[in-house]
Amino acid sequence: MTSPATCHWHPDRETGLRCGACGKPICTECMRHHPVGIRCKACGEPAPLPTHAVSPSYFLRGAAAAVGAGIAGYAALYVLLRLVPLAGVFYFFLMLGLGYAVSAVVGAAVNRRRGPAYQWMAAAGVLIAVFPTALGALANFSVGALIDLAGVAVAVGVAWTRLAR
Ligand SMILES: [Zn+2]
Numbered sequence: 001m002t003s004p005a006t007c008h009w010h011p012d013r014e015t016g017l018r019c020g021a022c023g024k025p026i027c028t029e030c031m032r033h034h035p036v037g038i039r040c041k042a043c044g045e046p047a048p049l050p051t052h053a054v055s056p057s058y059f060l061r062g063a064a065a066a067v068g069a070g071i072a073g074y075a076a077l078y079v080l081l082r083l084v085p086l087a088g089v090f091y092f093f094l095m096l097g098l099g100y101a102v103s104a105v106v107g108a109a110v111n112r113r114r115g116p117a118y119q120w121m122a123a124a125g126v127l128i129a130v131f132p133t134a135l136g137a138l139a140n141f142s143v144g145a146l147i148d149l150a151g152v153a154v155a156v157g158v159a160w161t162r163l164a165r
Pocket residue numbers: 019020021022023024039040041042043044
């Protein structure tokens with residue numbers, strides 16, 4: 001004969017109930033009802049918010065960071081494109097850097113969370129930064145405009161990839 005189990009939290013209470021998750025004996029006071037059975041009070045607590053879930057505060061912080069990074073990126077591009085002759089491959093390096101910078105700012109603002117919501121925010125930030133370039137490229141369609149748009153795609157792609165889950 002094994003002696004009856006006693007509650008994990010109340011050693012003076014005998015019980016036949018066990019937590020369905022961790023298997024600890026539990027008394028009725030420590031028992032929690034759960035959709036898939038009974039749980040102890042430790043296992044029955046609501047699960048913490050998964051890091052990939054977008055809570056409203058992180059959504060706002062990510063969106064604000066994306067807009068801020070976009071405006072800063074626009075200012076940086078405005079200066080760089082007028083001070084330094086950026087042609088060919090340097091333009092693509094600049095766009096790589098822009099995508100990297102925007103995704104880094106958004107990522108830092110949301111505690112390194114990742115996921116589609118933050119990917120869209122970073123992509124929007126990149127588009128804010130390159131808005132005049134993209135608009136000009138679409139208005140004057142040419143080979144140069146195609147290269148401009150390819151650079152924009154590179155920047156969005158980098159930001160998108162870095163915030164992917
Ligand atoms: Zn348990």
